[in-house]
Amino acid sequence: MDAKLIVTSRDKKGSANVRRMRRAGLIPGVIYGEGGEAREVSLPQHEFKLMLHHHAGEQMMVAIEIDGKNESVLLKDVQHAALSSDILHVDFQKVSLTKKLKVQIAIELTGEAEGVKKDGGVLDHTLYSVEVECLPDDILEKIEVDVSSLKMGDVLTVKDIELDTSKYEILLDGDTAVASVLAPRVAVEGEEGEEGAEGASAEPEVITEKKEEGAE
Numbered sequence: 691m692d693a694k695l696i697v698t699s700r701d702k703k704g705s706a707n708v709r710r711m712r713r714a715g716l717i718p719g720v721i722y723g724e725g726g727e728a729r730e731v732s733l734p735q736h737e738f739k740l741m742l743h744h745h746a747g748e749q750m751m752v753a754i755e756i757d758g759k760n761e762s763v764l765l766k767d768v769q770h771a772a773l774s775s776d777i778l779h780v781d782f783q784k785v786s787l788t789k790k791l792k793v794q795i796a797i798e799l800t801g802e803a804e805g806v807k808k809d810g811g812v813l814d815h816t817l818y819s820v821e822v823e824c825l826p827d828d829i830l831e832k833i834e835v836d837v838s839s840l841k842m843g844d845v846l847t848v849k850d851i852e853l854d855t856s857k858y859e860i861l862l863d864g865d866t867a868v869a870s871v872l873a874p875r876v877a878v879e880g881e882e883g884e885e886g887a888e889g890a891s892a893e894p895e896v897i898t899e900k901k902e903e904g905a906e
Contacts, residue, residue, distance in 0.1 A: 801838035805871035
């Protein structure tokens, strides 16, 4: 757990106060306790964005300093503005370091599939994250999956993901596809080309008829 952040408790609420915070370079947030209680906080926007930039996913354990005390919290949710990359609000969850929790971990494909390199296939990445149960200190930034051995038509599934089963339990059906190598769609493109050619040959006929009507 290398992500660290200094946050400040805040009592003032309301949209006017939130606008003042953002102008001062702060982001509003909340820390939820295990019992459901919520603590309003503010955090430095620049430092928080840098922390996110160095992590593949947005669910991670964060070491925070608040009111002079050190705590470990889980980053649960980051709310972004719809039309920009601005961060509107951040949710943290206080967790027990000895109790397992469920988190979404990003999947990153590595290597070049044999079916792509040798046969001109197309790598189709279908699953971008997977829910995993583990202890807070064991949360991974990402899961790297090597696709180098995939041949044309091969499918890599969740059960092919290699994780230490003593630490991690994947909470998704093992037959769920993660990635596959598909044949290039040459035949489909050829059919579209034929249809396009037919459409092109039909169009001048219509134009000719209109010209003859105009001549009359």
